[in-house]
Amino acid sequence: MKANATLDTLGLYCPMPIVKTGQKIKDLKMGEVLEVISDDEGIKEDMPAWCRQTGNEFLGIEESEEEYRVYVKRLK
Amino acid sequence: MTEKITIIVFSGDLDKALAAFNLAIGAAAMEMKVTMFFTFWGLNVMRKDKKVSRARGMMRKMLNLVNRGGAKRLPLSRLNMGGLGGSMMKKLMKDSKIPPLEEMIRMAHEMGVEFIACTTSMGMMGILREDLIPEVARLAGVATYLGEAGEGRINLFI
Numbered sequence: 001m002k003a004n005a006t007l008d009t010l011g012l013y014c015p016m017p018i019v020k021t022g023q024k025i026k027d028l029k030m031g032e033v034l035e036v037i038s039d040d041e042g043i044k045e046d047m048p049a050w051c052r053q054t055g056n057e058f059l060g061i062e063e064s065e066e067e068y069r070v071y072v073k074r075l076k
Numbered sequence: 077m078t079e080k081i082t083i084i085v086f087s088g089d090l091d092k093a094l095a096a097f098n099l100a101i102g103a104a105a106m107e108m109k110v111t112m113f114f115t116f117w118g119l120n121v122m123r124k125d126k127k128v129s130r131a132r133g134m135m136r137k138m139l140n141l142v143n144r145g146g147a148k149r150l151p152l153s154r155l156n157m158g159g160l161g162g163s164m165m166k167k168l169m170k171d172s173k174i175p176p177l178e179e180m181i182r183m184a185h186e187m188g189v190e191f192i193a194c195t196t197s198m199g200m201m202g203i204l205r206e207d208l209i210p211e212v213a214r215l216a217g218v219a220t221y222l223g224e225a226g227e228g229r230i231n232l233f234i
Contacts, residue, residue: 015102053106
């Protein structure tokens with residue numbers, strides 16, 4: 001999936017990935033997509049929950065051997 | 077309407093304090109309004125490292141001698157082994173890139189989490205305001221807590 005910016009949170013455990021997502025997404029323009037890279041399995045559930053709570057759109061997740069790439073669209 | 081969450085921190089253990097701050101920081105990251113009430117042993121989490129207090133009364137002085145508090149000095153709730161367990165846990169945290177408790181307190185404060193200290197426990201244990209870190213916003217009692225909790229859908233006791 002294409003993204004306007006990437007946030008690398010490899011090695012960081014919850015809640016740091018969503019804390020940093022919240023901070024980083026403010027740098028994006030409305031409608032832009034942020035790619036968050038994480039190796040914390042919790043991100044699969046945490047990111048959709050974060051999106052629901054903050055009003056941003058959860059676009060999807062790409063899983064590979066070592067990492068998860070999550071895509072979030074800024075709506076707020 | 078912003079989601080509100082209150083957390084009572086009754087425990088003065090490192091592991092429980094970490095859980096409380098993890099929740100607080102996560103909630104703040106989800107744009108919830110977070111209020112943390114520190115009572116009883118939980119006051120130790122909010123105490124300064126240096127001993128400042130001039131507590132009145134023999135028993136309080138004795139208590140403050142063995143119960144020094146401060147985020148860096150908290151024991152584990154289990155397997156503390158005289159402090160060895162605590163040191164080992166801190167090492168594990170460092171290896172896992174988990175921020176130490178002092179750092180999480182600072183982060184939570186920066187993210188707008190409000191810290192409130194319980195006046196009753198403070199009075200009983202001889203802990204004065206100047207013994208607490210400056211980030212403590214208010215001193216209050218049960219009525220304040222219940223008022224806040226009444227507006228929140230998530231209320232936790234740690």
